[in-house]
Structure formats: structure tokens, C-alpha cells
Amino acid sequence: MTFKFTTIGSRLVAAFTCILLMICLVSTVAFTTWNTLENQVDLMIDENIPALKASYQIERSSAELQAYLNEIHTTQNLVRLNQLKLGLQNKINEIKQTTIELTTIPLVNSLRQEYHRLDADIQEYTEPLIQKLKLKQNLDKISETILWLHQDIVDEVNPLRQEVEWQITHDRAITLNAATQTALYTDFSTLQMLTINENELISLVQEVIRQHQQRNLNSAFQFIGYKTDEIQTLSNTLLHNAASITHRQLLLELIELVQPEGRLHTVLQQIATITKQTNSQEVMIKERLNYQQEQVKNLVTKASSELNGIKLKAKKTVSMGNGVLLIVLLFALFSSAFICTYFVRKRIVGRLNDLSLALNAVVAGEVSLPISVTGQDEIGKLGTNLRNFCSQMQQIEKTNALNLINNTQASIITCTTEGVIESMNSSAKELFALLSSSSVESEDIWNLFESKEHQQLKSIFFPNSTLLRDGAYNLTLAINHTHHQIRYFRLDLRVFQQNTHPKVIITLTDITEQENITRWLEQKVQEKTQSLTTTNAALQDEIEERKRAEFNLVATQDELIQAAKMAVVGQAMTTLAHELNQPLSALSTYIFTVQMTYDSNQYPDIHNTMEKMNEICERMDQIIANLRSFSKKPMVPNPAVIVGLQQAAENAIGIVAYRAKQHNIQLRNHLGDNCLCIGELIQIEQVLVNLFINSCDALAPFVDKQGKVEIIELSRTDQFIIIACCDNGSGFGCDIINQLFTPFTTTKEVGLGLGLSICRSIMTRLKGSIQLASTLDGGAMIVLEFPANETK
Ligand code: ADP
Secondary structure, eight states: OOOOTTSHHHHHHHHHHHHHHHHHHHHHHHHHHHHHHHHHHHHIIIIIHHHHHHHHHHHHHHHHHHHHHHHHHHOOOHHHHHHHHHHHHHHHHHHHHHHGGGTTSHHHHHHHHHHHHHHHHHHHHHHHHHHHHHHHHHHHHHHHHHHHHHHHHHHHHHHHHHHHHHHHHHHHHHTOOHHHHHHHHHHHHHHHHHHHHHHHHHHHHHHHHHTTTTSOHHHHHHHHHHHHHHHHHHHHTTTTOGGGHHHHHHHHHHHHHHSTTSHHHHHHHHHHHHHHHHHHHHHHHHHHHHHHHHHHHHHHHHHHHHHHHHHHHHHHHHHHHHHHHHHHHHHHHHHHHHIIIIIIIIIIIIHHHHHHHHHHHHHTTOTTSOOOOOOSSHHHHHHHHHHHHHHHHHHHHHHHHHHHHHHOSSEEEEEETTSBEEEEOHHHHHHTTOOTTOOOTTSBGGGGSOHHHHHHHHHHTSTTOHHHHHSEEEEEEEEEOGGGOEEEEEEEEEEEEETTEEEEEEEEEEOHHHHHHHHHHHHHHHHHHHHHHHHHHHHHHHHHHHHHHHHHHHHHHHHHHHHHHHHHHHHHHHHHHHHHHHHHHHHHHHHHHHHHHHHTTOHHHHHHHHHHHHHHHHHHHHHHHHHHHHHOOOSSOOOOEEEEHHHHHHHHHHHHHHHHHHTTEEEEEOOOTTOEEEEOHHHHHHHHHHHHHHHHHHHTTOTTSOEEEEEEEEEEOSSEEEEEEEESSOOOOTTTGGGTTSTTOOOSSSOOSOHHHHHHHHHHHTTOEEEEEEOTTSOEEEEEEEEBOTTO
């Protein structure tokens, strides 16, 4: 396989290899940097920091050692000295412990050796110090003994002197011989001399004890020796004096103690020797400590400089690593930018976009558009392939279109948008009775049709015509075919794009048969419409006739209702006479009373009587008015209004009251004043009067039973209000109940059988209904449903 750098794949492989190399370089730099840093950190953690830590600890312990040594040198207390010795030991052990893990560092190791030696030196140093302290204690004891002896000598010499003084004074009186006197004087002066010399010796001894470190002991004790010899000599002169024996013994003890090579001299010499030894040891220890401090300082300096070195080295390594990384990063950024902008965006994405646009155009059928994508790589090859594909497609399309047009059964003509024929298939030529070999190309399409159609066809190809605007148009044309036979053609025109140029394809369909059928159907429809119009006119006449009949029926119904009313009024008239008779006779009685009172001039009573007369007249007027308004025949139907059913029932009760009274029947109105419906008062009254009369008629045979007729409200909704008229009679007979609304159905001897029928007509007119039912105890119940007053 040959590796060509011209393909995208090989370029991508090269780019990835480059990135891989950069990653390797970055990783190596990072690895080296981290490794170096790690080594340095290890060194720091393993050596420098512990060395620093150890040196600080050693420094602190050395300072404490120094303080102990200073104190140990000056302390006079043996217990404290032992404590300090122990403390020194501990401090040295502490230092040894601190350095135990750092023996690999040469400086620390030598320091450790130094501390071993210091330990030995301190051991050597403390022993003489203890000895020195013991000697000092001995010295103190000696100086104390000297002081006691001096005090004893002083205590002893005073009585001796007093005695010699007394003898001299007493001898003078008794006049002793000269020799005795001289002896006495000699004793006295010897005692004096002894006291002086002894005092001088004590002072000298004390001074030597005090300043034994600064003084030359041998010369001092030589001088003391002279003094003691002198005292010895003087003391010997007192041998004859028995009383001076204690004094002399004390002096002898003192001389033994302080004389050269005596106890004091020996102790002081020992102290001097040990002091010399300890001083030299102290100097040596101090020098060693100084040396050690110097070493510690060196250690700290070395550790610090090493740390600084590590820091500088780490800084250098990191900055070097950073530099390399920065260079690689910049290179990576530049190369990425270059790859993104030039290679990916321009050379790949840009060309792929161009290719995608070209592909979209091809998919949309634009196979003739130029494809600009070129090159040697995969995209370039795709572009070349697409170009080849488009040219092949163009070729195939052309061939297919021609094949399709020529081989199809349909008659097809293609032309320009100006109407110039470009192609015409054989089927179309056949339609126009042209020879298949004849050429009509480059002719105007309208020339194929009769001249009277030319204008219409030309207008189809005008600019902005429906065809060019909408892309489609159709029309039907008639052609005078051979033998003067008319044929109809349907032309379907469509605009299509051929190589970006708009063309028109015309499909011709011979629709002569359909057209003939359509025309025949149209004629049939016309004939049918004519006959229907005639029938419609006849029906209109019939409707008019029926309307007239209905009007007559309503009029007859009204007449019937009026007749029924008048029957009720007629029936009422006999009892009405009786009803009116009673108030009339009351009225004549009152008139007689008025005359009487007028004659007897009792005017104040007239007024009262006149009022009563007026009441009677009003009652009579009410009875007559009720009857009149009931019997009145409305000239025109009253409009539906809000009617109070309570009032209507009240008026109806007023009309039938006479009959109820005749048969001792109670008429009860249970409706409330809010019981409102939409209707006509007189007609509702008519219904209620009919129902009440029927109830009274049904109850009339029951002479030993209290007859009751009640009107009650059953229910109400927004649309309807339902009331019922109930009685306690025998109810409706089962055999007849279904025919009771049929006119002339009656069980009464004098009945017309029209009451319930009229009631139903009225209820239907009022847009309500009437139903027959039964009460719980078997009486009749007539349920009336009225349209409710919705506005309430
Ligand atoms: P008519 O009153 O002239 O008979 P209607 O149509 O008013 O005509 O009544 C028809 C019949 O219905 C009456 O003959 C009677 O048998 C019956 N009927 C009507 N109302 C009642 C009622 N409240 N109780 C019993 N039967 C009744």
C-alpha cells in the first residue's frame, strides 16, 4: 500500500502522529520534572529537614548543657551537683538520641563522636568537682575548728593575764623579789605577745583560706610556719606557769592544724590541685562545646544551603519544564488553529458543505447545476463522482422523458411558456388528425385549435397569467372533428422546470363522452326542476288552504270555548239569581231603614247604613263582574303575560262557588301568591272552572260525605310550574280514562263531553299540558303544567 499525502486520511494520520509525538514529548518533560522534584523532595525529607531539626534540637540542648555546666562549676551544694550531673547526662543522651538516625550525614556523625567525648569529659570533670566540694566542706570544718580554738584561746588567755596582772599588783604590795617580778612581767608580756601573734596567725590563716585560690600557698604557709614557731617559742616560755597548760595545749592544737604540711595546708593544697584540674577540664569542655556549636552551626548552614540549592534546582527544573511545555503548547495551539482553519474548515468542512449543497440540489432534481468541488482527496473524488452522476442523470432523464412522452397512452404536448410547441407525442398527433411524421415543433400551440379559441388560448400564456403564477391551469375546448362531429378536449396545463428553464406540459384528454353525459344530465335536471317548481306551487296552495282550515278550526274552537263558557254562565244564572236575591233583599231592608231614620231625623245613623248598602252593591258588582269577564269572548287572542295562578284559581272559585255551595262542597285554594306562570288569565280561569265543575259534578252524588276540591302546587322548575286539582270523589273510571280527551266523551246524563277536550286545547295553546291522575285515596287528580315565569 503506497502512502499518498494527498488524501484526507493520510493527512489526518500525519496530524494524529504529530499530536502523539507532542504528547510523548510533554509526558517525558513532565515525567523528568516530576522525577527530579521527587528526588529533591526525598532528599529534603530524608536529610535536610531532619538535619535542620536535629541541629535546632542540638543547639537547644547545647544551650541547656552550657547552663548546667555554668551552674555545676559554681555550685557549692553536693546534692545540686549530683542533680546537675544527672541533668548533663540526660541532655547528652538526648542529643545522642537525636542524632542516632542521622549517622549517614558525615557532619552529624562527627558531631555524635564529639558528644561521646564530651560525655567522657563531663564524667571526668564531675568526679573532681565532687571531690573539690568535699574538700571545701572539710576546709569549712577546719576553719570552723580554727575559730573555736581561737575563741577558746581568747577565753583561756584572759583569766591568765588577769591572774598575772593581779600577781604583779599584789606582789607590789607585798614586795616580791626582782626575779619573780621580772618573771611575772615576762609572763605578762609573753601572754601579750602570744595574744597578738595568735590574732595575727588567725587573721593570716583566715586570709589564706579566703584567698587560697589566688595566693601562693607555699609562701603563705612558710610565713604561717614562722608565726607558729614564734607562738610555739613564746608558749614554751610559759611552761613554768601551770595555769597556762590549757592555753598552751589549745595553742598547740591550733599550731598543729595550721602549720605547714598540717591539715589545713594539705586540704588547701588538694583544693588548689583539684581546682587547677577542674579549671583546665572546664576550659577543655567549653572549648569542646564551642567547637560543637561551631559544628552545629555548620550543620545548619549546610542544611540551609542544601535546601536553598534544592529550591533553586526545583525552580530551575520547573521553569525549564514549563518552558518546554509552553513551547509545545504554543506549537500545539498554532498547529490546531492551522488544522482547524485551513485544513478542517476550508479544506474539509467548506468543501463538504459545497458538496452537501450540490447533493441537496441533485436530490431536489437540479442535476444541471455546476459542482465546484475539486481535488485529489476523498472529497474531490466524491465531487467528481457526483459530477459524473449528474451528467448520467441528465442523460437518463432526457431519454426517460422522451420515452415517457412517446410511449404513454396519454396525449402530451410540451411547449415553452410563450406557447411555442417543443414536442408532441404520437397520441396527441392522432387526436389532431396529424400524420405521425409531420412536424409541428416551433409552431404556436393555439394554431392546433379553431381560430375562435385562439384568443382564449393565447391569454393562458400571457405574463402573470394563472398558469404562470400558480403553475397549473385547465380548460375544456370543443373541436369540430371530421364529419362535423363535435369533440370535447380537456387540457391540463402544468409548468415544470427543465434544466432551470420553465416549460409547459399539456395533457390532452378526450372527454367527449363525459361531456355528452354531463349535458344530458343537465337537461334532465332542468326538466326535473321545472316539474318540482310546479309541484311546489301546488304544495304552497295546499299549505295556504290548510292554514285557512286551521284558522277556521281555532275560530271554531274559540266559539266552542265560548259556548262552554256560556253553558257555565247559563248554569250559574239560576243560582246567581238566588245569590243576588239575598243582597237585594238586604239592600231593600237598608233602604227602608234609611227612610225611617230620615223621617225621624236621626241623620248620624244614615251614614252607617249607607256604608253597609255600598258594601252590598260592591259585592253584587263583583259577582256580576266575575261572570261578565268570564263570559266575555276575546275579539283578538290576548298576548301571553305573567299570570298569578293564585288569582286565577280565586276567580274560578268565585264562578263555581254557587254550585259547590249547592252540594255543600268545600273549594280550597292552596296556591301561594308567588305561583306565577306565562299565559292568559281568562283562558287559565276557563280551564280551572271546567275542572272545578267536573269535581263538583263527581262529588254531587255523595250526599253523606263532605266533598272537598283542592288546588295545590306540585313542583316548579326554571321552565315549568306544575299544579294539580284534586277531589275526594270516585276518580276516573278505568274503562273510559283513555278516551276522556276525545270530544263528546261523557258519563253525565246532560254532559256534552267537551270540557276536558277544551281544557287540553287551551293548555296546548298556552304551551303547557294536562294529565289525568289519581289521588292516594282514589279521587281524581288533574295535573296542569304551565310555562314558568323565568324572569322571576
Ligand atoms: P262533561 O263534563 O260534559 O261530561 P268533560 O269532558 O268535562 O265532559 O268530562 C268527561 C267525563 O270525565 C265526565 O263525563 C266524567 O265521567 C269524567 N270526569 C271529569 N272530571 C271528573 C272528576 N273530577 N271525577 C270523576 N270523573 C270525572
